[in-house]
Structures are given as C-alpha cells and as structure tokens.
Amino acid sequence: MSDKVYEEIQNTQLDEIFSKPYDPELAEKLYNPQKPMENRITDIGPPHYAQFFPPVIKKNYGKWVSHEIIQPGVIKYKSETGDVVYAVRVGCARLVTTDYIREVCEIADKYCDGYVRWTTRNNIEFHVTDEEKLRALLDDLKGRKFPNGSYKFPVGGTGASVTNIVHTQGWVHCHTPAIDASGVVKAVMDELFDYFGSHKLPAQVRIALACCLNMCGAVHCSDIAILGIHRKPPLVEDDRLQHVCEIPLVVAACPLGAIKPATVEIDGEKKKTVRVNKERCMFCGNCYTMCPAMPLADGEGDGIAILVGGKISNRISPPKFSKLVIPFIPNEPPRWPTTVKWIKKILETYAQHARKYERLGEWAERIGWERFFELCEIPFTEKSIDDYRLAYDTYRTSLHFKFTSHVEPM
Amino acid sequence: MADIKKHDTPMVDELKGGPWPSFVDDIYSYAEKHQKQACFDLMGQLELSYKHKETHWKHGGIVGVFGYGGGVIGRYSDQQDKFPAIWAFHTVRVNQPASKWYHSSALRKLCEMWDHRGSGMLNTHGSTGDLVLLGTVTEQLEPIFFDLTHQMNMDLGGSGSNLRTPSCCVGKARCEWSCIDTQALCYDLTMTYQDELHRPAFPYKFKFKISGCPNDCVAAIARADLSIIGTWIDDIRIDQEAVRAYVGGELKPNAGAHSDRDWGPFDIQKEVIDLCPTQCMHWDEKEKKLYINNKECNRCMHCINVMPEALRPGTDTGATILMGAKAPILDGAQLSTVIVPFMRLEPPYDNLKELIEKTWDFWMENGKNRERLGELIQRIGLNRFIVDVLGLKPIPQHVREPRSNPYVFWKEEEVEGGWDRDVAEFRKRHPA
Ligand code: HEM
Ligand code: HEM
Ligand code: HEM
Ligand code: HEM
Ligand code: SF4
Ligand code: SF4
Ligand code: SF4
Ligand code: SF4
Numbered sequence: 058m059s060d061k062v063y064e065e066i067q068n069t070q071l072d073e074i075f076s077k078p079y080d081p082e083l084a085e086k087l088y089n090p091q092k093p094m095e096n097r098i099t100d101i102g103p104p105h106y107a108q109f110f111p112p113v114i115k116k117n118y119g120k121w122v123s124h125e126i127i128q129p130g131v132i133k134y135k136s137e138t139g140d141v142v143y144a145v146r147v148g149c150a151r152l153v154t155t156d157y158i159r160e161v162c163e164i165a166d167k168y169c170d171g172y173v174r175w176t177t178r179n180n181i182e183f184h185v186t187d188e189e190k191l192r193a194l195l196d197d198l199k200g201r202k203f204p205n206g207s208y209k210f211p212v213g214g215t216g217a218s219v220t221n222i223v224h225t226q227g228w229v230h231c232h233t234p235a236i237d238a239s240g241v242v243k244a245v246m247d248e249l250f251d252y253f254g255s256h257k258l259p260a261q262v263r264i265a266l267a268c269c270l271n272m273c274g275a276v277h278c279s280d281i282a283i284l285g286i287h288r289k290p291p292l293v294e295d296d297r298l299q300h301v302c303e304i305p306l307v308v309a310a311c312p313l314g315a316i317k318p319a320t321v322e323i324d325g326e327k328k329k330t331v332r333v334n335k336e337r338c339m340f341c342g343n344c345y346t347m348c349p350a351m352p353l354a355d356g357e358g359d360g361i362a363i364l365v366g367g368k369i370s371n372r373i374s375p376p377k378f379s380k381l382v383i384p385f386i387p388n389e390p391p392r393w394p395t396t397v398k399w400i401k402k403i404l405e406t407y408a409q410h411a412r413k414y415e416r417l418g419e420w421a422e423r424i425g426w427e428r429f430f431e432l433c434e435i436p437f438t439e440k441s442i443d444d445y446r447l448a449y450d451t452y453r454t455s456l457h458f459k460f461t462s463h464v465e466p467m
Numbered sequence: 468m469a470d471i472k473k474h475d476t477p478m479v480d481e482l483k484g485g486p487w488p489s490f491v492d493d494i495y496s497y498a499e500k501h502q503k504q505a506c507f508d509l510m511g512q513l514e515l516s517y518k519h520k521e522t523h524w525k526h527g528g529i530v531g532v533f534g535y536g537g538g539v540i541g542r543y544s545d546q547q548d549k550f551p552a553i554w555a556f557h558t559v560r561v562n563q564p565a566s567k568w569y570h571s572s573a574l575r576k577l578c579e580m581w582d583h584r585g586s587g588m589l590n591t592h593g594s595t596g597d598l599v600l601l602g603t604v605t606e607q608l609e610p611i612f613f614d615l616t617h618q619m620n621m622d623l624g625g626s627g628s629n630l631r632t633p634s635c636c637v638g639k640a641r642c643e644w645s646c647i648d649t650q651a652l653c654y655d656l657t658m659t660y661q662d663e664l665h666r667p668a669f670p671y672k673f674k675f676k677i678s679g680c681p682n683d684c685v686a687a688i689a690r691a692d693l694s695i696i697g698t699w700i701d702d703i704r705i706d707q708e709a710v711r712a713y714v715g716g717e718l719k720p721n722a723g724a725h726s727d728r729d730w731g732p733f734d735i736q737k738e739v740i741d742l743c744p745t746q747c748m749h750w751d752e753k754e755k756k757l758y759i760n761n762k763e764c765n766r767c768m769h770c771i772n773v774m775p776e777a778l779r780p781g782t783d784t785g786a787t788i789l790m791g792a793k794a795p796i797l798d799g800a801q802l803s804t805v806i807v808p809f810m811r812l813e814p815p816y817d818n819l820k821e822l823i824e825k826t827w828d829f830w831m832e833n834g835k836n837r838e839r840l841g842e843l844i845q846r847i848g849l850n851r852f853i854v855d856v857l858g859l860k861p862i863p864q865h866v867r868e869p870r871s872n873p874y875v876f877w878k879e880e881e882v883e884g885g886w887d888r889d890v891a892e893f894r895k896r897h898p899a
Pocket of ligand 5 (some may be wrong): 235
C-alpha cells in the first residue's frame with residue numbers, strides 16, 4: 058500500500074459544510090441569469106471519499122486480513138490490528154424517496170455513527186464493530202416494513218445467494234424502453250426472496266435487467282439477464298421528420314444500413330424524410346436515439362428476452378457473455394408472471410444440478426447447452442442460433458454433442 | 468397548497484405487496500406525507516404505461532447547467548394534461564464519492580435540497596455509479612447546481628460524449644484482496660479529468676472502472692473503455708496452518724458462502740486443486756502441505772476465494788490495464804482486452820495517465836462520431852493499436868491465441884528489397 062494514500066485518508070475529516078443547515082433561498086441569491094458566471098463554482102468533483110469512512114475503516118485501511126460471512130448478509134472482517142468490523146448488507150429498491158434515505162440515516166446514526174455505504178449492485182451496507190450492536194441492528198432492520206408489509210431492509214445478498222438485481226429506468230423515466238424496470242425487478246425479487254437471504258445455491262447468481270438494447274444496465278455478462286426488446290421496425294413520421302432530425306446522422310446510425318433518405322409529397326409540399334427496409338431491421342432503436350420521429354415502442358411488439366450464463370469474475374473460467382435462451386416473453390404488467398416463472402425455473406434447475414462453486418454458465422457449458430435446454434424444459438428455437446456478426450463462433454464444428462431429446466434420427 | 472390530484476393505479480398498487488422492498492409503497496407514503504403532486508403523477512403515468520405497455524416519456528431535450536455539457540438528462544411527459552407535475556422531469560447525476568460511502572449529515576442535507584427543488588425521488592445509484600436525482604423542472608437546474616456546489620461541495624457527474632463518472636469497488640477500505648488503492652485512484656482520475664468529464668469533446672462516451680482484484684466486483688472488464696483491475700506479480704501468500712484448519716473442517720470454505728446447504732465435508736482436492744484452471748496446485752496429504760507453482764498460476768482467485776484465511780494475493784501488487792469494453796450497440800458487445808499486463812499504480816499515477824492521454828489523443832483524432840474505443844481498436848487492428856499507437860511491445864498476453872489465418876498485412880519496409888520490381892527482370896527468369 059502507498060503510505061501517501063494511507064496518510065491522506067487519516068488526514069481527511071468530515072466536511073463541516075454538511076452540519077450547516079440547508080438554506081433553501083441561497084441559490085436564488087447567488088445565481089444571476091444575466092451573469093451566469095457570477096458566483097459559479099465548477100469542477101470541484103465529488104466529495105473526498107475518505108471523509109465518509111467510519112473510524113474503524115479509516116484506521117484499518119489496507120490492513121484487513123480475512124473475512125467470514127457469519128450469516129447471510131453479515132460479513133465479519135478481521136484486521137491485522139485485531140479490530141473487527143461487521144458489514145450488514147441489505148437490499149434496496151434503487152428507486153427510493155428522500156424519506157427512505159432519511160430512514161437509512163436514522164439507522165446509521167443509531168448504530169453506525171452516521172456512516173453507511175451503497176454497493177455496486179444497489180445494496181446498502183451498515184457497519185458495526187461489536188456483536189451486541191450487530192444483534193440489535195439486525196433485529197431493528199427486520200422490524201422495519203412499508204405499510205403494505207414489504208421489508209424496507211431485507212438482509213442478505215452475500216455468498217451463494219441471488220443478490221440485488223442491477224437494473225435501469227424503464228417506464229419510470231426513459232423514452233426508449235421496451236419494458237418496465239422497477240416493476241419487473243420487484244416481481245422477480247418477490248419470487249426469489251428466499252434466495253436473497255440464504256446461501257443454498259451452488260454459487261452466487263447475478264441477475265440484471267436492461268429495458269432496451271442500449272443496456273444501460275450492462276446485463277450482457279450476468280448469470281441471468283432480463284432484456285427489453287422491440288420487435289416492430291420504427292414508424293416514420295414523414296411530416297415531422299425533417300424538422301426534428303438530421304437525416305444523414307439517422308442514416309448513419311443504423312448498424313444494418315436499413316435506412317435510406319427519401320422525399321415525399323404531403324399536401325403538395327415536398328418533405329425530406331427516410332425509408333426503412335423493414336426486412337433488414339433488427340429493432341435496435343438506434344434510429345430513435347438519433348431521431349424522435351422514428352418511434353419503435355409498441356404494446357404488442359415489445360417484451361422480454363432472457364439471456365443466461367454470463368459472468369464477470371475471472372474465477373476458474375474467464376468472464377463470459379450471457380446467451381439468448383428465451384427470445385421473447387410478452388409484457389405482462391404488473392407482475393410479469395411468465396418471466397418470473399422462467400427465471401425461477403432456470404434458477405432452481407441450476408441449483409439442483411450444478412456442482413459447488415459452479416456458476417450457471419460453467420454448469421451449462423459442462424453439461425452442454427443441449428442438456429441445459431432439456432433440463433430447464435425451455436423450447437429451443439432458431440432464434441437462439443446467431444445470425445448477427447461473428448455468428449460463426451457459435452456454430453457446432455465438432456462431434457462433441459450429446460443425444461438429448463432434441464435429436465430425431467433421420 | 469394547491470389541490471392534490473390522486474390517480475387510480477390498480478395495477479401499480481399490486482406491487483405494494485410481497486417481501487422485496489416496494490418502490491410503490493415508498494413513493495406513495497412519501498407522496499401522502501409531503502403532498503407531492505409529482506409522485507402521484509409519476510405513479511399515474513406508470514399505471515398508464517402498464518395499461519398501454521408503452522413508455523410515456525418523450526425523447527429528451529437538451530437541458531443542463533451553464534458551462535457543462537452533461538450531468539443532466541432532459542425528460543418530458545407525453546401526457547402533460549393528465550400529469551402536469553411531471554411534464555418536465557429531468558434527472559441530475561451527482562458524482563458519488565468513490566465506492567459510495569456517505570455520512571448521514573451529507574445525505575440529510577441532500578434530501579432537504581431535493582425535497583425543496585425536485586420530486587423527492589432518486590436512484591441509489593445509476594448503473595455508471597452516480598447518485599441520480601430523479602425528476603425536476605428546467606428552472607430548478609441552476610439552483611440545484613448552486614446548492615450542490617455552494618452548500619454541499621458536490622458536483623455533477625458525466626453524460627454525453629465525454630468521460631463518464633469513474634467508479635470503483637470498496638477496495639482496501641474493507642477488502643483484504645485489494646491489490647490497489649481503488650478509491651484513491653478513482654478520486655485522482657476524477658479530479659485530474661474534470662474538464663473531460665464536464666465538457667464533451669470525445670467522439671462518444673468513455674468510462675473508467677476500477678476493481679481491486681480479479682473478482683472484479685464493479686464489472687470493470689465488461690463495462691469500461693478503460694478497465695483497471697488489481698493483481699499481483701509475485702506469489703500467493705500461504706498460511707499452512709490455516710490450510711490445515713480448512714482441511715480439518717475447523718474453518719468454513721469460501722468464508723461461509725455455502726452455509727445453507729449440506730455439501731458434505733470440505734475436500735481440498737476436489738474443491739480447490741482440481742478446480743484450479745491451470746492445475747498448478749498440489750496438496751501433499753502426507754506432509755499436510757499446500758504447494759502452488761506460482762509461475763503457472765493465472766490469478767483467477769478461486770483458491771483464495773475458497774480459503775480466505777489461508778491464502779492471500781501476493782505483496783508485489785499493481786493492476787492489469789484493459790481497454791475497449793462496450794455494450795452491444797452497435798457492432799455487438801465487447802469485453803475489454805488486455806493492453807498492459809502489469810502496471811504499478813502509485814500516486815500521482817503518471818504512467819497510467821500517460822497511457823490514457825495517448826489513447827485519448829488517438830481516439831479524438833481518428834474516432835468517428837459515436838465510435839467507442841473498442842470499435843476503433845477493432846477497425847484499425849489490435850496489433851496496430853498496441854504497436855503503432857501506444858508504442859508497446861506485442862506479447863502473447865495480448866491474445867488468447869495467435870491468429871489462424873495467414874493474411875498478414877506486411878508493410879513494404881518489412882520486406883527485403885521493397886515492393887517495386889521490374890517485370891522485365893522477372894520475365895527474364897520466367898518466360899511467359
Ligand atoms: C441480454 C443480453 C445482455 C444483457 C442483459 C447485458 C447486460 C449488461 C449489463 C447489466 C451491463 C452493465 C452495465 C452497467 O451496470 O453499467 C452490461 C455491460 C456490458 N455488456 Fe452486456 N448484456 C447483454 C449482452 C451483451 C452482449 C451480447 C455483449 C457482447 C457481445 C455485451 C457486452 C457488454 C459490455 C462490453 C458491457 C460494458 C458496456 C459499457 O460500459 O459500454 N453484453 N451488459
Ligand atoms: C448506445 C448506448 C446507450 C444509449 C443510447 C443510452 C441512452 C441512455 C438514456 C436515454 C438514458 C436516460 C434514461 C433516463 O431517462 O433516465 C440513459 C441512462 C443511463 N445510462 Fe445509458 N445508454 C446507452 C448505453 C449505456 C451503457 C452501456 C451504460 C452502462 C454501462 C449506460 C449507463 C447509463 C446510466 C448509469 C444511466 C442513468 C440511469 C440508470 O442508471 O438507469 N448507458 N442512457
Ligand atoms: C468470497 C469472496 C468474495 C468477497 C469477500 C467479495 C467481496 C465483495 C465486496 C466487498 C463487494 C462490494 C464491492 C463494492 O460494491 O465495492 C462485492 C461485490 C460484488 N462482488 Fe464480490 N467478493 C467475493 C467474490 C466474488 C466473486 C467470486 C465474484 C464474481 C464471480 C464477485 C462479484 C461481485 C459482484 C458482481 C459484486 C457487486 C455486488 C454487490 O455490490 O452487491 N465477488 N464483493
Ligand atoms: C498458415 C496458413 C495455411 C497454409 C500455409 C495452408 C496450406 C495448405 C496447403 C499447402 C494445403 C494442401 C493443398 C493441396 O493438397 O494441394 C492446404 C489444404 C487445406 N487447408 Fe490450408 N493452409 C493454411 C491455413 C488454412 C486455414 C486457416 C484453413 C481453414 C481454416 C485451411 C484449410 C485447409 C483445407 C480445408 C485444406 C484441404 C485439406 C484436405 O483436402 O485434406 N488452411 N492448406
Ligand atoms: S436501457 Fe434503454 S430504455 Fe433502459 S434506461 Fe437505458 S436507454 Fe433507457
Ligand atoms: S431499429 Fe435499428 S436496425 Fe431498425 S432501422 Fe432503426 S437503427 Fe436500423
Ligand atoms: S474486486 Fe476484489 S478487491 Fe474489490 S471488493 Fe471485490 S473482491 Fe474485493
Ligand atoms: S488463483 Fe486460480 S490459478 Fe492461481 S493457484 Fe489459485 S486456483 Fe490456481
């Protein structure tokens with residue numbers, strides 16, 4: 058470890074600015090629309106991380122020697138100084154209100170000197186240094202529920218569990234989604250709840266959701282990926298297009314060259330617009346990203362694709378992409394029962410058959426994807442045979458396959 | 468206060484039940500308590516989306532704060548009559564502190580500001596890492612920015628064709644495996660490249676992500692144009708005493724990660740030695756001793772994950788630098804590819820910054836509009852990128868395997884005598 062870094066961390070104190078009350082009128086006094094540069098502060102970057110380290114984290118920075126998950130959701134870390142810290146991981150909906158954050162603050166103040174952190178997968182972690190506080194904290198968390206009974210702070214997400222679902226905005230905020238995000242996540246996690254707070258899977262299972270092919274959620278390397286897809290080519294609003302889009306950019310945006318410039322006559326007036334070669338379209342939505350006059354969304358056309366077997370970590374086998382096993386499930390708000398059913402089926406088939414430490418994709422590769430489809434009872438369709446770029450990489454060019462129920466001797 | 472209009476949301480209400488934290492219950496509780504029309508309207512519009520199975524947000528408009536080219540995502544409802552409180556509903560990306568630790572004093576103040584100036588709803592956190600304040604109107608953007616910078620010493624994150632907000636794992640703050648100071652590096656890069664973060668000048672977006680070890684908890688290898696993943700170049704540290712404790716069943720394998728199922732007694736041969744991808748380990752049953760042929764280890768972390776009390780990464784640490792991951796749009800997704808197998812990372816990280824700036828210079832000059840670095844590398848060839856652009860030595864670590872076609876683009880200067888030949892001379896040797 059760099060001593061310089063350690064020293065900097067020790068010397069960083071909690072910024073006093075946070076203990077000064079919020080002044081709701083200050084901004085209007087400082088900001089002058091006529092002179093926008095007046096009083097403007099820019100490029101200060103994020104607050105220094107170390108001011109938010111609890112004392113035990115600060116002191117033991119770089120000195121941790123080992124850890125143990127003493128129960129699902131609780132990791133005990135030991136330092137070479139003899140100190141220990143218990144991290145308590147709880148699930149969080151990601152889409153939350155300030156009242157919820159204030160409740161997090163209240164818990165943090167009560168047990169953790171006010172300190173708290175979020176993980177990469179939208180979980181919250183509380184830290185305590187003794188077992189008594191730990192028990193009190195766990196009890197307290199268990200009792201906190203929303204009015205209709207869901208847990209505010211379910212403990213889990215460690216070890217061989219299903220941890221929180223990384224996801225995107227969906228119908229709550231984005232303009233391009235094929236599916237909702239928060240609602241699907243809620244429906245799936247309700248059904249898999251038991252796996253969040255326990256360690257009974259062969260290895261960790263990471264689920265991610267992205268509501269369109271842009272994949273802000275970067276789901277492509279997840280054990281189970283829920284992906285929103287469109288299936289209808291873009292509409293073209295001829296009368297509006299030239300006013301809201303740069304036609305050359307729209308044409309260039311299509312990865313398949315399916316868009317051509319065109320001219321039409323509307324009420325005797327010539328209008329510049331585009332034409333889409335619908336057979337070529339792969340419904341990626343790039344055109345809509347460039348041009349609001351080319352919407353794709355459609356209640357019947359849109360839905361969910363399920364991809365499985367991806368991973369990020371380098372553990373045992375290299376990182377892998379998720380593979381398309383179910384090409385389409387219709388949108389079924391509010392609880393997406395077919396999607397939930399398939400995810401549970403895949404998860405539990407994996408749990409039943411995989412070896413200890415084996416990730417979903419490693420299991421599928423060991424038994425062969427043909428066996429995976431058979432065991433999970435997922436109908437195999439031609440949609441799972443790649444016909445995009447680099448498709449050849451996935452063709453079977455050996456005799457190393459198994460005779461599963463798919464094979465009908467000719 | 469003006470009259471609050473509530474909407475019937477029978478489908479959305481079905482998400483109030485069940486054990487997982489309900490965003491609907493949270494938002495409605497907040498809406499009732501604070502009488503926030505935006506929250507009622509958002510739920511109303513979501514109900515409409517559940518009915519139509521289509522989004523009701525319009526294509527965003529360009530909004531932001533003076534002098535910055537990113538950090539705000541513009542959003543407008545297409546149901547302005549029905550849901551006037553969310554007719555404009557922009558998000559503000561607040562640059563998170565590295566690895567997302569907070570103190571309640573900071574969060575409470577941010578909450579007060581957001582109650583006052585926005586919807587009171589937020590995302591903890593966006594997939595890039597920012598704290599995302601969800602939903603406000605254009606007139607509030609400057610005041611929010613002034614509040615953040617003047618009253619909270621906080622700043623906006625990135626969006627658009629610029630450097631996106633860097634993010635990192637918890638690192639040495641709490642993880643014994645971290646081979647680098649993830650937060651320090653994340654903070655340093657964020658501060659060094661503020662201009663690149665706030666003022667788009669790139670062909671497209673660019674992301675840094677930093678993980679402390681090959682477990683890669685922030686998914687750097689899949690999500691970042693520049694992935695920095697901690698590793699070690701010396702030997703795995705072994706505590707033989709603790710290894711014996713695992714073998715004897717006194718310590719729980721994988722730190723207790725498998726505690727709720729009976730997998731039988733721990734079997735070091737089956738669970739560690741045989742699963743080692745390089746087959747570089749040996750357990751001597753007689754000696755009760757674990758041997759690792761570290762020269763052959765590819766640092767996959769499996770044995771360390773299984774026996775954290777006994778094994779630790781080495782002490783000569785640094786990072787592997789990879790480049791080029793991107794999501795599937797347009798040409799298909801890519802994982803990052805190894806560029807520098809091992810780089811020591813000490814402040815001020817000049818070696819890394821030199822590499823970054825060389826890469827940016829080339830990308831800014833040669834990248835097409837909306838071409839990610841990974842696509843550019845493919846277009847010009849990884850070999851040219853490594854050798855001609857970065858001036859690095861090509862080594863076998865750069866590829867999984869050598870190419871299997873012989874179609875090498877030899878350069879004229881590499882071929883003895885060059886390409887200019889005299890046909891007449893040729894024909895003297897080989898009459899037609
Ligand atoms: C259903 C299919 C897929 C899903 C659900 C999915 C999901 C994701 C998710 C959740 C992320 C993380 C984003 C974040 O949290 O910041 C991601 C990133 C990424 N995915 Fe995928 N992914 C899918 C397919 C693919 C494919 C097929 C590839 C490549 C062939 C791919 C390559 C990548 C890359 C390179 C990133 C990093 C993206 C970036 O930062 O630009 N993904 N994916
Ligand atoms: C060409 C590809 C992409 C396009 C066109 C795109 C576009 C968008 C749009 C329109 C939004 C706004 C959503 C809203 O209304 O709040 C958004 C949000 C976001 N995107 Fe992307 N995106 C792309 C790929 C990605 C990838 C690959 C990642 C991460 C690896 C990413 C990370 C984010 C994040 C963090 C947000 C903030 C909201 C959230 O976390 O859900 N985006 N993106
Ligand atoms: C027992 C060994 C492991 C320990 C102690 C461990 C520790 C951690 C820690 C401390 C975090 C929070 C990091 C952060 O958000 O900055 C985390 C998150 C994560 N780790 Fe690991 N990790 C282990 C093994 C793995 C492995 C083997 C993988 C991948 C196969 C992995 C993938 C992840 C992912 C995807 C996250 C994000 C999840 C979240 O934040 O809730 N981890 N891990
Ligand atoms: C280093 C590059 C290569 C060289 C120098 C090379 C050379 C040759 C030669 C001299 C033959 C025998 C021709 C004859 O019988 O007259 C041959 C046959 C063949 N090569 Fe290649 N080859 C190369 C790469 C490849 C590659 C990359 C492929 C395919 C991926 C390939 C596929 C074949 C096939 C299918 C045959 C016919 C084999 C047979 O009929 O038994 N070769 N090659
Ligand atoms: S994944 Fe697509 S629909 Fe979802 S938030 Fe990102 S851009 Fe919007
Ligand atoms: S959806 Fe994609 S493939 Fe189809 S026209 Fe638009 S850009 Fe082209
Ligand atoms: S990436 Fe490695 S160092 Fe970072 S938190 Fe995960 S296990 Fe620890
Ligand atoms: S880290 Fe992986 S490759 Fe190295 S010895 Fe351990 S199991 Fe084998």
